[in-house]
Amino acid sequence: MRFGCLLMCFCLWSSTLVTASEKVTLDSLLEEMTSRETLARFPQPAYSCSQASSYDRESEDPSNHHAWFANADRSQWVRIEENEVDGETRKEYVMMDQEGPGAIVRFWGTWHGPRGEKFSNGTLRIYLDGSDTPAIEGPIQDVLDQGMLAGAPLSQGVSPRTPYGQRGHNLYLPIPYAKHCKVTYETDVLVDIGARRGEALYYQINYRTYEPGTEVESFSMDQLAESKDAIAEAQRQLTGRFRPDANSTTSSSGELGTGNKMTAQLKGSQAVRQISLKLDAEDMAQALRSTVLKIEFDGEPCVWVPVGEFFGIGYQPSEYKSFYTQMKSDGTLVSYWVMPFEKSANITLQNLGDEPVNADLHVRSSQWKWDDRSMHFHAVWQELYHVDSFVDSERPGDAAYDVNYVTVDGKGVYVGDTLTVFNGAAAWWGEGDEKIYVDGETFPSHFGTGTEDYYGYAWCRPEKFDAPFHAQPTGDGNLAGGFSVNSRYRGLDAIPFTESIKFDMEMWHWKSTKVNYAPTAFFYARPGATANVDPDPEAAAREVTRSRGDMGTIYLVEGVLEGENLNVDSKTGGMIEQQISGTWGWSNEQQMWWRDTNVGDELVLMFPVEEAGRYKLVANLTQAGDYAIADVMVNDQKAKTIDSYADGVSSREVSLGEFDLAEGVNRLTVRIAGHNEKAIKRGMFGLDYLKLEPVK
The missing domain is CATH 2.60.120 (Jelly Rolls)
Incomplete structure (x- = not known):
C-alpha cells in the first residue's frame, strides 16, 4: 500500500x-x-506552432486551381x-x-x-x-x-x-x-x-x-x-526500452467471431499508459483492417480506428518502432500514448470481418489528477476507396484536390497521423502538400512541400525506415504501385488549437489511376470537442486490396511466368534488377532487366513447369537502342539468337521454339553474343514474361 x-x-x-x-x-x-504525458495537458506556457517552408508562392488563392496546386515547392x-x-x-x-x-x-x-x-x-x-x-x-x-x-x-x-x-x-x-x-x-x-x-x-x-x-x-x-x-x-x-509508470493492468482475451466484442473497463481518475494487443487470424491483413479499436472516455466516443492503422502498420504486418507505437518481432502491437480520463474508460475491440480473430488485449494504467488542462485522446480514421487521381487530365496536378484528414471543433492539440495508401500505378502518389488551418485561419499556417517531406523522407523513396517521430514500415507502393504506410508523430511540434483545426493533404498523383487513401488523425482535446470523421464499419469490413489486379489498374497477361519473378541460378557478369514502368507494355508493368554486361556473360534463370510434356515457349522481350544480341537456350538446347536493338523502346513476343520440359524446375540460359552495329554497347537484355503453350 x-x-x-x-x-x-x-x-x-x-x-x-x-x-x-x-x-x-x-x-x-x-x-x-521525452515526456509523453505532457501532450495530454494543454500547453503551459501557451504557444502556437507554425511552419516556414519552400512551398510554391503562387499558391495564394484556392479558387485559382492551377496556382493553388502549383508544384515548384x-x-x-x-x-x-x-x-x-x-x-x-x-x-x-x-x-x-x-x-x-x-x-x-x-x-x-x-x-x-x-x-x-x-x-x-x-x-x-x-x-x-x-x-x-x-x-x-x-x-x-x-x-x-x-x-x-x-x-x-x-x-x-x-x-x-x-x-x-x-x-x-x-x-x-x-x-x-x-x-x-x-x-x-x-x-x-x-x-x-x-x-x-x-x-x-x-x-x-x-x-x-x-x-x-x-x-x-x-x-x-x-x-x-x-x-x-x-x-x-x-x-x-x-x-530505449520504455516501461510506463503503471500500477494496474486490465486484460481481456479470447476468440472474436463476426460482430463480437471484448471490452476492458477502467474506473476512477486514471490515465492509460500502454495498450498492447496481439491478434491471431488465418488472414492477418484482413484482421488488422476489420478488427476495430473503439474507446470511450468519460462517456464520450473518442477513438474509432482499425487496429492496424492505430498502431501504425496499416494492414501489412511489419516490425518497427516509434516513440508512440510499435510492432514487435512476435507480432505484438503496442501503443504508448498517454490517455487520461476523469471517471471512466471503455476500451473495446470489435471484429467486423467474416472470419474469427483471436485477440489478447492488455491495458496498463495509473492514477491521474484530472484538471482544467487535462485532455482526452482522440483518433479518427477514414478511407477514400478506389478514388480517381487526376481524372481525364492531360497534365499531372491539373485535377489534384485536397483531402481533409480531419476538422476538429473545440480546444486541443494535434499530435500526428498515419496514412495508408494502396497505389494503383507504378508512379509516385504523394506529390501533394499538407495545409493546416488553426483557429479559423483563412490561409494555412502550415503549407508543405510534398507528402513524403511531411513524413520525413524525400524523393518518393520506397525503403523502410523507423524513427521516434517519423516512420515508413512499408514503402513498396511508392514507385512500383501497391501498398505503403507513413506516420508522422509530433512531440515539440504538436499543434495547439483553441477553437478549431483543419488538416488537409493534397491528392496529387503523377498518373491517372485509382488509389485507396486512408488517413488516421491523432489529437488530444478538452471534453466536448467534435470531429467531422464518423465511424465507418462498412469500410473497415470491406475486403482489403492486395494487388493492383484487385484495383483493375494494371496490365496483366494471364497465365504467364513473369520474368521479374524468376529465380536466378547463376550469372557471370552484369547487374540484375526488377525494372518498373507502366510505359513499355510490360505485363505487371515490370521486367527482369540484365544490364551492363560484356560479350560472353551468361545468365541462367529457373522456371517452373507443373506437368511434364512438350511445350512451345514464347518470350516477351524488350528492345531498345542499348540492348544486345543474345543466344537463348532452354535446358542447354539452343533456341534462338535474338537481336534486341531497336530505335526506341518497345516489347515484342518472340517464339523460342518447341521443347520437352520436365515437371518441376527447368533452365533458360541467356548468353551475350554481341551488339548490333547501331547499338550503344551496354549489353542490355530484358525479359517481361515467358509463355508456355502445350503442344498436342
Whole structure:
C-alpha cells in the first residue's frame, strides 16, 4: 500500500515537471519532448506552432486551381539579402524570419544541384535575437543530420539504404530563442526562384511562438556543450526500452467471431499508459483492417480506428518502432500514448470481418489528477476507396484536390497521423502538400512541400525506415504501385488549437489511376470537442486490396511466368534488377532487366513447369537502342539468337521454339553474343514474361 502511494505521488509530480518550468531552455524542451504525458495537458506556457517552408508562392488563392496546386515547392524564400561580411558581399536566402519568444522544433530538408547534376552542400546559418553573428553555422547536411549539433535520433535521416542524395534530413534538436530567429542559406551554385534551372532546396521549419512575456533562454553552442548530458538522456529515452509508470493492468482475451466484442473497463481518475494487443487470424491483413479499436472516455466516443492503422502498420504486418507505437518481432502491437480520463474508460475491440480473430488485449494504467488542462485522446480514421487521381487530365496536378484528414471543433492539440495508401500505378502518389488551418485561419499556417517531406523522407523513396517521430514500415507502393504506410508523430511540434483545426493533404498523383487513401488523425482535446470523421464499419469490413489486379489498374497477361519473378541460378557478369514502368507494355508493368554486361556473360534463370510434356515457349522481350544480341537456350538446347536493338523502346513476343520440359524446375540460359552495329554497347537484355503453350 505504501509503495502504491509513493508511485502515485511520483506520477503526479512527473506529469507537471516540464510544464511548471519557469523558463524555456534547451534542457526543458528536451525534457518536454521525452515526456509523453505532457501532450495530454494543454500547453503551459501557451504557444502556437507554425511552419516556414519552400512551398510554391503562387499558391495564394484556392479558387485559382492551377496556382493553388502549383508544384515548384523548392528554392522559395522569405527574401534575398546581400550582406557585407569582412569586406565581401554575401548573398543569403532567408528561409525563416520570426519574432520571438519561440523555438525551432523540427527542421527537415533535401536538396540537389542544377538539373540534379550535382548535390550541393550550401551553408546554413541561424541568427538569434538580432545578432549579426550566427548562433549556428555550417554545411546544411552537417547541421541537419551529420551530427554537428546532436546524434540520432535528434539529428537523423531515413534509411541508410536510401542513396544519400535522395534522403530526407531531419533535425529534432530544439533551438530556443528569446526575441527573434532568422534562418538563411548560402551556396555558390546557381539559385533561381523555384529552381527551374538552378539548385533545388526543399525545406520545412516547424517553430513555436510563445505568448508574450514567456522567458526563453536562447540557444548557443556553449550552452549546447553544457547540455550534453541532457541530450544523451533524451537520446536514450527516445530510442530505449520504455516501461510506463503503471500500477494496474486490465486484460481481456479470447476468440472474436463476426460482430463480437471484448471490452476492458477502467474506473476512477486514471490515465492509460500502454495498450498492447496481439491478434491471431488465418488472414492477418484482413484482421488488422476489420478488427476495430473503439474507446470511450468519460462517456464520450473518442477513438474509432482499425487496429492496424492505430498502431501504425496499416494492414501489412511489419516490425518497427516509434516513440508512440510499435510492432514487435512476435507480432505484438503496442501503443504508448498517454490517455487520461476523469471517471471512466471503455476500451473495446470489435471484429467486423467474416472470419474469427483471436485477440489478447492488455491495458496498463495509473492514477491521474484530472484538471482544467487535462485532455482526452482522440483518433479518427477514414478511407477514400478506389478514388480517381487526376481524372481525364492531360497534365499531372491539373485535377489534384485536397483531402481533409480531419476538422476538429473545440480546444486541443494535434499530435500526428498515419496514412495508408494502396497505389494503383507504378508512379509516385504523394506529390501533394499538407495545409493546416488553426483557429479559423483563412490561409494555412502550415503549407508543405510534398507528402513524403511531411513524413520525413524525400524523393518518393520506397525503403523502410523507423524513427521516434517519423516512420515508413512499408514503402513498396511508392514507385512500383501497391501498398505503403507513413506516420508522422509530433512531440515539440504538436499543434495547439483553441477553437478549431483543419488538416488537409493534397491528392496529387503523377498518373491517372485509382488509389485507396486512408488517413488516421491523432489529437488530444478538452471534453466536448467534435470531429467531422464518423465511424465507418462498412469500410473497415470491406475486403482489403492486395494487388493492383484487385484495383483493375494494371496490365496483366494471364497465365504467364513473369520474368521479374524468376529465380536466378547463376550469372557471370552484369547487374540484375526488377525494372518498373507502366510505359513499355510490360505485363505487371515490370521486367527482369540484365544490364551492363560484356560479350560472353551468361545468365541462367529457373522456371517452373507443373506437368511434364512438350511445350512451345514464347518470350516477351524488350528492345531498345542499348540492348544486345543474345543466344537463348532452354535446358542447354539452343533456341534462338535474338537481336534486341531497336530505335526506341518497345516489347515484342518472340517464339523460342518447341521443347520437352520436365515437371518441376527447368533452365533458360541467356548468353551475350554481341551488339548490333547501331547499338550503344551496354549489353542490355530484358525479359517481361515467358509463355508456355502445350503442344498436342
